[in-house]
Amino acid sequence: MVAWIHPGFVIFLGAFLIPFIPWRRVKLAYFLSLPIAGLALLILTTLGIFGSIPLWPQALLKWRLPLMQYTLVLGKIDKLSMVFAYIYVIASFCMNIYALRVKNDWEHVAATLYVGSALGAIFAGDFFTLFFFLEAMSWAPVFLIWFRGTRKAQGAAVRYALWHHFSGACILAGIVIHLNQTGSLEITHLPWGWGGEYIGYHLMLLGFIINAATTPFHSWLSDTYSEATPSGSIYMTAYTTKTAIYCLIRTFSGVPLLMWMGAIQAVFALFLAVLENDGRRLCSYHIISQIGYMVAGVGIGTEIALNGAISHALCHIIYNALLYMGAGCVLVVVGTAKFNELGGLYKYMPISFWLYMIGGFSISGFPLFNGFISKVMTIEAAELIHNAPIYLLLEGATVGTFLHTGLKLPWNMWLQGRDEPPPHLRAKLKDSAVNTPANMLIGMGILAFLCILMGVYPKILYDRLPFPVTFVPFTTTRVFSNMQMFIFTFMGFWLLRKLVLGHPTYTLDTDWFVRIAGQKVIWFCEKPLMAFASFVDAKVMDLVDFVVWASRNPAVALRIKREEVILGMKRLLTNPAHLTEKEQSLEEKRRNYPGELPKFSLGVSLFLILLALSLYLILYLMSLS
Amino acid sequence: MIHMNMLRRYPKKLFWRAYFIGLAASLVLNLVWLRTELFHYHFSFQYVPEFFAVFGLFGCMLLILIAKGMGYFIVKDEAYYEKRSRN
Numbered sequence: 001m002v003a004w005i006h007p008g009f010v011i012f013l014g015a016f017l018i019p020f021i022p023w024r025r026v027k028l029a030y031f032l033s034l035p036i037a038g039l040a041l042l043i044l045t046t047l048g049i050f051g052s053i054p055l056w057p058q059a060l061l062k063w064r065l066p067l068m069q070y071t072l073v074l075g076k077i078d079k080l081s082m083v084f085a086y087i088y089v090i091a092s093f094c095m096n097i098y099a100l101r102v103k104n105d106w107e108h109v110a111a112t113l114y115v116g117s118a119l120g121a122i123f124a125g126d127f128f129t130l131f132f133f134l135e136a137m138s139w140a141p142v143f144l145i146w147f148r149g150t151r152k153a154q155g156a157a158v159r160y161a162l163w164h165h166f167s168g169a170c171i172l173a174g175i176v177i178h179l180n181q182t183g184s185l186e187i188t189h190l191p192w193g194w195g196g197e198y199i200g201y202h203l204m205l206l207g208f209i210i211n212a213a214t215t216p217f218h219s220w221l222s223d224t225y226s227e228a229t230p231s232g233s234i235y236m237t238a239y240t241t242k243t244a245i246y247c248l249i250r251t252f253s254g255v256p257l258l259m260w261m262g263a264i265q266a267v268f269a270l271f272l273a274v275l276e277n278d279g280r281r282l283c284s285y286h287i288i289s290q291i292g293y294m295v296a297g298v299g300i301g302t303e304i305a306l307n308g309a310i311s312h313a314l315c316h317i318i319y320n321a322l323l324y325m326g327a328g329c330v331l332v333v334v335g336t337a338k339f340n341e342l343g344g345l346y347k348y349m350p351i352s353f354w355l356y357m358i359g360g361f362s363i364s365g366f367p368l369f370n371g372f373i374s375k376v377m378t379i380e381a382a383e384l385i386h387n388a389p390i391y392l393l394l395e396g397a398t399v400g401t402f403l404h405t406g407l408k409l410p411w412n413m414w415l416q417g418r419d420e421p422p423p424h425l426r427a428k429l430k431d432s433a434v435n436t437p438a439n440m441l442i443g444m445g446i447l448a449f450l451c452i453l454m455g456v457y458p459k460i461l462y463d464r465l466p467f468p469v470t471f472v473p474f475t476t477t478r479v480f481s482n483m484q485m486f487i488f489t490f491m492g493f494w495l496l497r498k499l500v501l502g503h504p505t506y507t508l509d510t511d512w513f514v515r516i517a518g519q520k521v522i523w524f525c526e527k528p529l530m531a532f533a534s535f536v537d538a539k540v541m542d543l544v545d546f547v548v549w550a551s552r553n554p555a556v557a558l559r560i561k562r563e564e565v566i567l568g569m570k571r572l573l574t575n576p577a578h579l580t581e582k583e584q585s586l587e588e589k590r591r592n593y594p595g596e597l598p599k600f601s602l603g604v605s606l607f608l609i610l611l612a613l614s615l616y617l618i619l620y621l622m623s624l625s
Numbered sequence: 626m627i628h629m630n631m632l633r634r635y636p637k638k639l640f641w642r643a644y645f646i647g648l649a650a651s652l653v654l655n656l657v658w659l660r661t662e663l664f665h666y667h668f669s670f671q672y673v674p675e676f677f678a679v680f681g682l683f684g685c686m687l688l689i690l691i692a693k694g695m696g697y698f699i700v701k702d703e704a705y706y707e708k709r710s711r712n
Contacts, residue, residue: 274692275700383667391668399684476663481671484651485681490644492685499689506706508699519710 073125254301339502
């Protein structure tokens with residue numbers, strides 16, 4: 001048997017070579033070959049070259065490193081990690097194609113490191129390894145945002161780092177408490193309860209749900225993804241949140257709290273999406289909403305629900321990357337993704353439009369597109385546990401998803417009932433049907449093909465899920481109800497289409513509390529705290545100056561101070577005009593200070609020394625008693 | 626390229642025709658199939674005639690209207706945070 005090669009490490013370490021390849025074509029070929037190498041390794045793993053993969057939940061453990069009395073497992077291979085890894089590398093290949101025109105090599109490095117560390121987290125068999133890769137994953141996107149170069153992007157990058165380091169700290173604290181209680185680092189299903197003894201698990205869950213952008217901690221996602229570079233944001237849509245979902249599936253499946261949080265989140269994000277003016281922020285709210293299905297699936301925790309959550313996470317990677325690419329195309333070609341500035345682009349970018357629409361149909365859950373085969377599985381799980389509110393929330397989210405990604409976004413970006421875009425955008429477009437760079441269309445095309453392939457032939461995905469799938473997605477009931485719902489959603493949209501036009505506004509989100517609190521803290525530090533500090537500083541310096549001044553001639557200094565006090569009192573009682581003479585004499589004394597120093601005889605000096613010594617003796621005796 | 630230019634026309638008429646045919650078909654088929662074995666639902670409310678049509682239409686409209694109401698409180702100027710941090 002051959003030793004296993006970790007695909008994540010190949011990609012992770014391979015990233016550092018990219019900037020050192022001098023020929024651009026070779027560099028790009030190398031950049032594209034990294035995910036292909038990863039895919040090849042995964043195929044070899046599936047074929048059993050490195051040992052056969054046992055059935056869930058057993059795993060093939062590879063790459064074990066001893067660390068103190070623990071063992072770090074870098075390669076835990078089971079059906080769950082394999083299916084995630086496959087989609088990660090395939091999506092990464094399409095994203096790399098989309099990003100080929102990016103001039104900044106370091107953006108490629110950051111993106112590749114990000115993909116590599118995501119694979120590292122997927123294959124991690126113990127919590128320390130997982131934590132290491134999650135931390136690596138929280139750094140790489142910071143650069144993907146930073147490289148946009150705008151001031152807003154820099155702020156967003158810092159906020160991204162802050163959120164993810166907070167969640168990282170929570171996860172680490174949880175891991176340490178878990179290790180302390182159980183002595184084991186292995187990633188297993190963790191216990192759940194509300195008592196104080198579960199505090200470590202509460203922290204760990206908090207860390208994971210922040211990473212998964214679960215309401216009310218979702219706002220970092222819409223805030224930062226929309227500020228990243230057009231191609232960098234594509235990578236971000238896929239990995240951080242889905243890895244968090246993966247962690248939740250491993251550790252906290254079946255926690256009822258998650259079921260409710262997920263279902264509420266799926267709908268809540270849609271309300272904010274209605275008010276959104278930026279195309280990429282709107283898609284971000286849809287990531288949040290779709291994550292709601294996965295979190296709800298994890299919370300329901302039955303086999304079909306977990307299968308649903310996993311397949312939805314994987315389909316979501318594909319179609320959401322496609323949606324973000326569509327919005328990114330417009331951003332790259334005309335320089336804006338704001339609805340109020342767009343419209344009428346269809347004539348100039350019809351291919352991007354239709355490829356985007358495939359993503360839109362997928363995310364909405366149209367039959368024969370991949371969102372349908374995964375979404376209905378989670379909804380079916382909610383029906384099977386007979387929980388009507390969860391079912392209605394998830395089904396309602398389907399309506400809202402179609403309204404926004406299937407109707408509002410394409411309408412506002414490409415159509416708005418106009419045949420021509422506004423003149424300042426028209427100036428940036430060639431008079432042709434293909435304004436989008438070819439590499440972007442190829443990247444989108446492959447993803448669109450995958451959306452349809454998985455939608456038409458779901459077995460390709462279902463066979464790779466950890467639990468056996470008996471579920472049949474295409475029943476008359478489901479196909480019919482979904483289609484009827486979409487037809488009438490369209491009617492609702494058409495009636496109210498004037499209300500969903502874009503306006504140049506900014507919609508506040510739950511991060512308002514944090515950001516305003518942060519601004520207040522900074523204001524408090526800069527204004528009152530600094531004023532107080534400089535006040536204390538000035539007073540201390542005054543005192544020191546006075547002591548230095550007085551010690552030069554204490555007798556005269558005392559006299560001057562006494563006269564100052566007397567003069568001050570007299571000024572209160574008599575006419576100040578009478579006191580000018582005295583003031584002048586005091587001023588004279590000040591000027592002559594320290595003046596002639598008094599000369600002491602030897603006896604006086606000895607007396608002073610003895611006085612000081614006896615004072616010291618008295619103090620000493622007092623401290624003894 | 627002729628085929629590329631054909632793409633540039635936006636198939637409005639075709640779309641509307643297909644839409645209304647689909648709409649009428651869905652309304653009729655729902656009534657015809659509702660009590661047959663073709664439909665299998667888990668909750669009793671799903672058997673209400675045209676439940677999904679009403680759900681889709683009103684769900685969509687309520688979503689927009691409620692969000693617009695929320696917008697009264699949370700929609701701000703584009704440079705909201707920048708302005709606040711400057712003051």
